[in-house]
Amino acid sequence: MRFIFKTDYNQDIDLFKHGGQRFWYSLLLAAMIVMPLVIDTFWLGEVAYVLVLAIAGVGLMMLAGYTGLVSLGHAAFLGVGAYAHGFFLNHGVPFFVSVPLAALLAAAVGVAVAFPILRLTGAYLAIATLAFGLIIEQVFIRWEAVTGGFRGFSVPRVNMFGLDLTDGVPFYYLCLAILIIVLLAALNILRSPTGRAMIAIRDSEVAAQSMGVNLALYKTIAFGLSAFFTGLAGALFAHKIGFLAPDAFNVLLSIQLLLLVVVGGLGSLHGAIYGAIFVGALPQFIAIGRDFLPPNIASQPGLEPGLFGLILVLFIMFEPLGIYGRWLKIKLYFDLFPLYKRATFKRQKSYTKSERNR
Amino acid sequence: MTTLFRAENLAINFGGIKAVDGVTFDVEQGKVFTIIGPNGAGKTTVFNLISRIYDPSEGKLIFEGRDITRVPPHDVAGIGIARTFQNIELFEYATLLQNLLLGRHAHRGTNLIQDILHLPSARKSELAHRERVEKVIEFLDLEAYRDALIMNLPYGVRKVVELARALCTEPKLLLLDEPSSGLNTEETQDMAFWIQDIKVELGITVLMVEHDMSLVNEVSDRVLALNYGRVLAEGTAREVQSHPEVVKAYLGG
Amino acid sequence: MQLLLNGLAAGSIYGLVALGFVLIYKATETVNFAQGDLLMLGAFAAFTFIVGFGMPYWAGLICAVVVLAVFGYLLDGFILRQVIGKPQFSIVMLTIGLGFMMRSGSSIFFGTETRQMPTPFDTGVTNFMGLQIADVNLSVLVGTGALCLVLYLFFSKTRLGVAMQAASQNQLAAYYMGIPVKMIFSAIWAISAGTAAVAGVLLAPIALIDVNMGLIGIKAFAAAVLGGFGSIPGAVVGGLIIGVIEQFSGIYMGPGFKDIAAQVVLLAVLIVWPQGLFGRHSRKRV
Numbered sequence: 001m002r003f004i005f006k007t008d009y010n011q012d013i014d015l016f017k018h019g020g021q022r023f024w025y026s027l028l029l030a031a032m033i034v035m036p037l038v039i040d041t042f043w044l045g046e047v048a049y050v051l052v053l054a055i056a057g058v059g060l061m062m063l064a065g066y067t068g069l070v071s072l073g074h075a076a077f078l079g080v081g082a083y084a085h086g087f088f089l090n091h092g093v094p095f096f097v098s099v100p101l102a103a104l105l106a107a108a109v110g111v112a113v114a115f116p117i118l119r120l121t122g123a124y125l126a127i128a129t130l131a132f133g134l135i136i137e138q139v140f141i142r143w144e145a146v147t148g149g150f151r152g153f154s155v156p157r158v159n160m161f162g163l164d165l166t167d168g169v170p171f172y173y174l175c176l177a178i179l180i181i182v183l184l185a186a187l188n189i190l191r192s193p194t195g196r197a198m199i200a201i202r203d204s205e206v207a208a209q210s211m212g213v214n215l216a217l218y219k220t221i222a223f224g225l226s227a228f229f230t231g232l233a234g235a236l237f238a239h240k241i242g243f244l245a246p247d248a249f250n251v252l253l254s255i256q257l258l259l260l261v262v263v264g265g266l267g268s269l270h271g272a273i274y275g276a277i278f279v280g281a282l283p284q285f286i287a288i289g290r291d292f293l294p295p296n297i298a299s300q301p302g303l304e305p306g307l308f309g310l311i312l313v314l315f316i317m318f319e320p321l322g323i324y325g326r327w328l329k330i331k332l333y334f335d336l337f338p339l340y341k342r343a344t345f346k347r348q349k350s351y352t353k354s355e356r357n358r
Numbered sequence: 359m360t361t362l363f364r365a366e367n368l369a370i371n372f373g374g375i376k377a378v379d380g381v382t383f384d385v386e387q388g389k390v391f392t393i394i395g396p397n398g399a400g401k402t403t404v405f406n407l408i409s410r411i412y413d414p415s416e417g418k419l420i421f422e423g424r425d426i427t428r429v430p431p432h433d434v435a436g437i438g439i440a441r442t443f444q445n446i447e448l449f450e451y452a453t454l455l456q457n458l459l460l461g462r463h464a465h466r467g468t469n470l471i472q473d474i475l476h477l478p479s480a481r482k483s484e485l486a487h488r489e490r491v492e493k494v495i496e497f498l499d500l501e502a503y504r505d506a507l508i509m510n511l512p513y514g515v516r517k518v519v520e521l522a523r524a525l526c527t528e529p530k531l532l533l534l535d536e537p538s539s540g541l542n543t544e545e546t547q548d549m550a551f552w553i554q555d556i557k558v559e560l561g562i563t564v565l566m567v568e569h570d571m572s573l574v575n576e577v578s579d580r581v582l583a584l585n586y587g588r589v590l591a592e593g594t595a596r597e598v599q600s601h602p603e604v605v606k607a608y609l610g611g
Numbered sequence: 612m613q614l615l616l617n618g619l620a621a622g623s624i625y626g627l628v629a630l631g632f633v634l635i636y637k638a639t640e641t642v643n644f645a646q647g648d649l650l651m652l653g654a655f656a657a658f659t660f661i662v663g664f665g666m667p668y669w670a671g672l673i674c675a676v677v678v679l680a681v682f683g684y685l686l687d688g689f690i691l692r693q694v695i696g697k698p699q700f701s702i703v704m705l706t707i708g709l710g711f712m713m714r715s716g717s718s719i720f721f722g723t724e725t726r727q728m729p730t731p732f733d734t735g736v737t738n739f740m741g742l743q744i745a746d747v748n749l750s751v752l753v754g755t756g757a758l759c760l761v762l763y764l765f766f767s768k769t770r771l772g773v774a775m776q777a778a779s780q781n782q783l784a785a786y787y788m789g790i791p792v793k794m795i796f797s798a799i800w801a802i803s804a805g806t807a808a809v810a811g812v813l814l815a816p817i818a819l820i821d822v823n824m825g826l827i828g829i830k831a832f833a834a835a836v837l838g839g840f841g842s843i844p845g846a847v848v849g850g851l852i853i854g855v856i857e858q859f860s861g862i863y864m865g866p867g868f869k870d871i872a873a874q875v876v877l878l879a880v881l882i883v884w885p886q887g888l889f890g891r892h893s894r895k896r897v
Binding site: 064068070116117120122123124126127128130131132134135138255258262266303305306307308309310311312313316317320 | 636642690693694697699700701702703704705707708709710711712713714715716718719829832833836840870871874875877878881882
């Protein structure tokens with residue numbers, strides 16, 4: 001069992017708590033860099049998809065996991081990033097300008113969405129974000145001049161330094177780089193007063209206010225940051241799917257993103273990664289699993305959402321801390337071995353206290 | 359003898375009921391001022407008015423000579439007023455250290471960009487905050503619980519953490535809402551010592567709501583009795599406790 | 612005027628679904644995102660009884676309501692009960708997941724084609740004060756009214772209603788008072804599911820039965836919020852208003868607006884007037 005002996009305040013602020021962590025994360029980074037040499041193009045594309053999902057997941061995690069603001073319409077930000085990026089590329093904006101610009105636009109939409117709903121809480125907030133998501137989806141459909149309406153438009157490839165950045169190996173490295181940048185930014189935010197203020201808003205708005213946290217400002221910042229990260233993911237997503245149409249950014253995608261953060265583990269960046277792996281790999285498993293199911297079930301198009309629903313329900317009922325939570329429990333078991341007590345994580349009975357009259 | 363804080367004719371209506379009615383009092387700098395009264399007398403409501411969670415329907419709040427009646431709630435900490443909550447409002451899913459560091463928020467010093475990029479100025483600021491928080495941890499003997507999650511801490515410790523967090527904001531006026539509620543005799547005695555240390559060593563003015571009369575007697579310089587939102591009596595602890603109206607309404611024969 | 616009546620009919624359905632939302636919310640503080648899907652299941656159940664087994668309309672309706680009520684009871688008993696006390700977000704996600712499962716199960720079991728179900732109101736037109744109302748629409752209005760009356764009497768005249776209020780405000784205290792909280796919550800779910808079944812059967816002749824019927828739930832949200840999320844008559848009134856607004860905006864503002872009219876109203880209400888028409892504004896006491 002590892003015990004960290006602290007001699008310096010810097011140790012609490014640093015990202016890596018001890019040499020072991022540094023070792024394993026370096027190994028992971030090395031593995032990710034070497035991956036294109038080891039696996040073939042199809043699977044590389046799938047991993048790139050997982051990376052893009054992870055970026056979006058970090059975005060949603062900042063909002064839902066860390067600030068406690070549930071967004072049921074997050075696919076809208078993905079869509080804004082994607083459509084904006086595609087639009088800019090088609091109008092001659094250079095790639096490395098277009099991507100951050102699209103993300104900024106998504107952030108602006110995020111701030112605009114946040115502004116009117118700052119005082120809402122809980123289910124009301126969720127419903128409002130759902131409504132916004134639907135409205136933005138309608139905007140994608142109706143604003144034909146920009147989005148091409150139902151017909152959509154295809155996303156141009158980008159050639160730079162003699163490479164096609166939007167496919168295969170270069171795309172993979174692009175996604176990896178952006179994911180690392182986004183993770184670092186998120187980690188920095190979380191160890192700073194901004195991040196602490198966000199967590200405070202999640203846990204007790206009243207107390208946060210009396211500690212000097214301007215609720216409206218920080219909620220808006222949370223929305224803006226979240227939308228920015230998700231918009232980045234959207235720009236990459238546009239290249240992944242190649243062709244933009246409004247039904248790519250519907251409620252189902254929003255729910256998938258939420259599935260990502262819930263299954264991964266709400267409240268941790270690890271959760272965003274695990275969740276992305278899960279949601280990214282799920283269609284593959286379903287495809288494989290279909291071969292084993294009787295034909296009339298397997299052929300149903302409605303199977304996927306149903307399976308999502310089932311997994312969501314099972315996780316919330318039996319593993320509310322998500323995959324990351326389960327991983328922590330396993331680690332604890334090995335850390336304490338053989339002194340692990342089975343009742344360590346036994347769930348306590350809890351009672352609902354009305355949030356209306358608290 | 360300077361008046362740090364003055365509540366003037368404070369009143370608030372909740373749908374027809376006057377929860378606080380014509381309450382006026384002065385809090386002298388460097389002293390401990392206690393508000394007593396039966397449950398429902400409006401004591402916590404007065405606190406909520408001072409921390410600007412509620413808007414008064416009448417009256418004024420004057421702090422350091424400045425009218426703060428319309429100040430937004432999140433500016434109160436920056437002005438120099440901190441409070442604890444009767445029903446503990448800590449951040450359950452964060453560590454004790456994070457809770458206390460949040461108490462430093464009013465003295466922030468970095469902006470969003472510095473935070474995202476974790477510039478050297480951000481790290482310097484973090485270390486400075488950590489130093490201040492450590493002083494408070496030392497003051498209240500909380501070293502053993504630094505990295506514990508609040509939800510795993512016992513009630514008595516949580517009350518102390520509430521106090522610690524309020525102290526981290528470096529207040530001039532500290533509002534303590536029933537600091538001894540739920541504490542046993544030993545913990546209450548500790549609380550009494552700490553309140554006195556806060557007054558003498560840190561020079562912070564304390565405004566307190568309390569039910570425990572022994573604690574009131576031990577630390578208070580001045581006492582105010584409320585009932586049904588109105589002032590019954592004001593004076594030293596002895597004077598107020600022997601006041602006939604107070605005895606009738608609250609203390610019993 | 613015709614628009615008005617169409618709007619009222621559509622609005623009644625929204626109102627009924629909203630009513631189901633509010634029932635569950637008042638009791639358990641849970642927003643049941645699967646309410647629309649319960650409606651869909653109710654419609655399919657009725658279809659099975661009426662078309663599949665050849666039952667007469669009214670018998671089929673009652674059977675569908677009973678089946679859904681039992682389903683709702685079991686849903687609460689086996690699944691929702693496990694997550695009591697968890698944060699609201701988790702429960703919201705849970706109901707969303709359940710909704711997906713219902714939709715998926717339905718498409719596997721019944722297939723994805725739309726179905727039709729014969730009702731006694733299909734071809735009739737009533738003349739009322741010089742206007743013509745399709746009997747179908749009339750059935751919706753009357754059915755909604757009747758159901759509301761029944762529920763009102765139930766909640767105001769029985770001990771169960773008071774017990775439900777107590778359990779919703781402070782579970783632990785309700786337990787201490789000897790109220791069988793779990794059973795009451797399951798009963799609420801049963802009533803709510805039954806209401807959804809009625810709504811589904813009423814909607815069936817208008818919208819046809821298919822797996823995605825439940826998406827009406829999103830508009831019903833707007834109704835519930837407009838009415839004030841804690842108020843049962845409010846939910847119905849909210850539904851009627853939204854139904855009417857929808858019809859009129861469709862004509863006067865173009866087809867795209869009809870789809871999002873409910874959303875816009877929802878947001879407007881949440882921003883400007885969060886407690887809705889009949890709700891009560893409560894704040895956190897510290």
